[in-house]
Amino acid sequence: MIGGKKLRKKCFSDVSSHCSHASKSDGSEMPILKEQNSNCAASEKVKYGELVVLGYNGFLPEVDRWCRRRRSKFVLYKRDSASGIKPSRHRAVPSSLASKAIMGTKRFSISYSSPKDQATVVEYVPDDNTDMFQIGRSANSAIDCVVLDVFPGNLNVGKESVKSTVSRFACRLIADRTSPHIVRIYAAGFDSSRNIFVGEEATTWQNENTEIDGLTTNGVLIWHPQGTFLGGEIKPGWWREVSIGGKIYSLRPSRCAREKGKMIKDESNILQDGTLIDICGATLLWRSDEGLKKSPTKSDLEELVDELNSGKPVCPVGLNTLVIPRKVTPDMNEDVSEKQQPYVYLNCGHVQGSHNWGERTNSERCCPVCWTMGPVVKLCMGMEPAFYVDSGPLTFAFNPCGHMASEKTVKYWVNMTIPHGTNDFKVLCPFCVTPLAGSTGYVRLIYQDHVD
Structure with missing residues (x-):
């Protein structure tokens, strides 16, 4: 019961059992289902939650429906086969050989360049316990959720002349298959070659345990509700920045400053019901499956x-x-x-x-x-x-x-x-x-x- 009114559970059934991505003609919501078993009904799938783009009010304007993976809402389900990854090892190589070292493997990897003609390559291996979903403006097949800059009032005038500030490979989500309520966010996404390249101009550093980390050019900001989203009972919160490695930092002096913020050790990159994600040009609201079941339809x-x-x-x-x-x-x-x-x-x-x-x-x-x-x-x-x-x-x-x-x-x-x-x-x-x-x-x- 919320607001004195009994709410019904929402059962989302607009899915495709034979393709990687299902779509709706009004661009309203996208179920992210890969390798979907056609014998398994959508109601039986484990739902992680929904990513909802602020500014679209449930639909995309007709002129914006150029990509079938672009929607006003993305519904994330547990995949039939795990797609997650986890860091395996990191190694130092000369910058001139970094590209060759990455391209020579089929693994996911992140390459951090440094001015000292040195690069650190972090390799990732498959993780059977997680699923990965990627967000960005690129129509590349590596991106599950295509998100472009959102303009006030859904205006399309002059969009062609405005340079996008949304990164092509903005961020990625890693969902726990055994504990579906645990979904973590990380800055930067992998391209179609399964690589992330962090250039010399990017903000990078090494932690006390020698692990390397960094921030993207315009950053990925998150805001966790300090209280409960449902009922609107929250306390003032703070915008933070999430790193490529998933650590939480205070905001930089400006969005693209070279100086990183202070590390916030007691805060997590685990999404909460009502967490806001800003990818510089578009803001998304995360709604957990548990929260949505208690929300109005x-x-x-x-x-x-x-x-x-x-x-x-x-x-x-x-x-x-x-x-x-x-x-x-x-x-x-x-x-x-x-x-x-x-x-x-x-x-x-x-x-x-x-x-x-x-x-x-x-x-x-x-x-x-x-x-x-x-x-x-x-x-x-x-x-x-x-x-x-x-x-x-x-x-x-x-x-x-x-x-x-x-x-x-x-x-x-x-x-x-x-x-x-x-x-x-x-x-x-x-x-x-x-x-x-x-x-x-x-x-x-x-x-x-x-x-x-």
């Missing part, structure tokens, strides 16, 4: 919308019935006509229909109910259930984008600062990553409903 959210619509909210000016859209599509709200579409005055929260009364400028109007001046925006449903911390009524909306959600969910995210660009942190709407405005970043919705 898309059907639950649709029922909450139906409850609102059953009250028949009306526009106080046009006196027409408003309809909260149940769909969120690239055309925004195709299931609701413009006459029925609700709008909200962001300074007072009154929900109304589209009208010209009180219009003063292109951006501001006078609310006909309370006479408050302010901007007006179209209300739209936050339909990605993974971003919700409870299943409370949809009584709040983010300012200025107008995405609706429950009170606890909205207040959870407005207290969260998320990396924005290479050296900035901002409070963002999780559904569209638009920077929030106003003194609070949200508005309480006031409907004129149940008037019969």
Whole structure:
């Protein structure tokens, strides 16, 4: 029971039994299933959890569906055959021979170069107890989860001219097959040759036990909830940086600085329900399987919308019935006509229909109910259930984008600062990553409903 409402378990069944990756036409979620046994139903597979990209609200715009392994959500299942690896040995070789030493084996390896014409090669061997999943912007077959830069409001204008800050091989996850709740994150991913090359300009060092480690150019940052994600009961936390070897460090002075942060020995690279992963240009939310079972589903959210619509909210000016859209599509709200579409005055929260009364400028109007001046925006449903911390009524909306959600969910995210660009942190709407405005970043919705 969350928020006084009994939630159903979600059974994800959109899988492919004959190919490495299954896909959905709307780009919503991707089950990562390799060597899937066609005789084993998806409900019987062990699920590690889900990686959800902030900013897509449950779907990818049509223009962005260029790669079938690019999705707004990635569902990670236990593979039929272990795909994990573990470090075996490291050896020093001349830099001129490092490439040959790596290419000459079929093993996974990481090569750390140094200015002293010396390289350290760390070799990895298969690990029957783990599965590996890789994240990055490359469409290379080595990448399981293709993630590109996410722009506020899902805008595509000018993307071609913007240089991506997401690494081609950003990071990798190692999931424990015997303890599925243990999933660890490491910076950098292996390419199709099973190699990671760490150049001389990268930040590298040797630990006290002579193990070599390093950071990627723009870094992989993580934020663990200090409390429980569900219910929104958290304490202030800190963004950290994870190294190639999986150690946790405080942030560098700037994203690409050569100086590493301080090692945080009492913190772990094990993902928690609600952990945020930032790969510089895109931020992902990790939801554990256990947490998702207690979370609202898309059907639950649709029922909450139906409850609102059953009250028949009306526009106080046009006196027409408003309809909260149940769909969120690239055309925004195709299931609701413009006459029925609700709008909200962001300074007072009154929900109304589209009208010209009180219009003063292109951006501001006078609310006909309370006479408050302010901007007006179209209300739209936050339909990605993974971003919700409870299943409370949809009584709040983010300012200025107008995405609706429950009170606890909205207040959870407005207290969260998320990396924005290479050296900035901002409070963002999780559904569209638009920077929030106003003194609070949200508005309480006031409907004129149940008037019969």
